[in-house]
Amino acid sequence: MPHRADPARRKGVLPTMALPHRPTESSLFSGIYGLVLASALVAALDGTGEDADPGPDALWVLLTALAAGAAHGYAHVIALRASADGATTVSRLRLVLAEWPLVAAVLPTVAMLLAAMAGWWSEAAAADTAxxxxxxxxxxxxxxxARTAGYGWLSSCRAGFMDMLIGLAVIIADTLIE
Known part of the structure; x- marks a missing residue:
């Protein structure tokens, strides 16, 4: 997405100071998606009554994120092909590789599970912390x-709170299911 000097503002959105590095909408989407995916996976892998095995759990979280990123990027490629756009193979590969924030977002969860594998803490503590x-x-x-989109601080915090509710929903579901 090209960076424009004067981005278009929606009605009711306050102009804000230009960010030195403006993340793309796609990278923000992928990062949020990756966090939700990591939370759902760690909640599902943290089963009660099972022997703790955080090493394979960490591998499953990482492989699932890689598969989800590749599938999401490939869906863009298919959509491009369906629109009869004559994009080259290199630009199609870039569409798939542009999903790196999804994979990057699960790395802290993977690191916590690997720390549990090393014996630094229990898998349950790693899952809860993740x-x-x-x-x-x-x-x-x-x-x-929201700040990148040009919203003020109050509106941006409200948007962040709404995203945070997704994580809270995963925590509540994990608590109720266990």
Whole structure:
């Protein structure tokens, strides 16, 4: 997405200071999606009554994120092909590789599970911490996305709070299911 000097503003959106590095809408979407995916996966992998095995769990979280990123990028390629756009193979590959924020967003969760594998803490503590960290990160990414779109601080924090509710819903569901 090209960066424009004077981005178009929606009605009711206050102009803000230009960001030195403006993240693309796609990278913000992928990052938020990756956090939700990581939370859902760690909640599902943290089963009660099972022997803790955080190493394979970390691998599953990472492989699932890689598969989801590749599938999402490939869906863009298919949509491009369906629109009869004559894009080259290189630009199609860029569409798939542009999903890196999805994979990057799950890396803290993977790191926490690997720390549990190393014996630094239990898998349950790693899963609970990952769920909490991802929920806080959802607030941050949601706020950042709204600020990038030109919203004021109050509206941006409200958007971040709405994103954070997704993480809270995963935590509540995990608590109720266990």
């Amino acid at each position: 769920l909490l960290l991802n929920t806080v990160a959802l607030f941050g990414w949601g706020t950042w996305a």
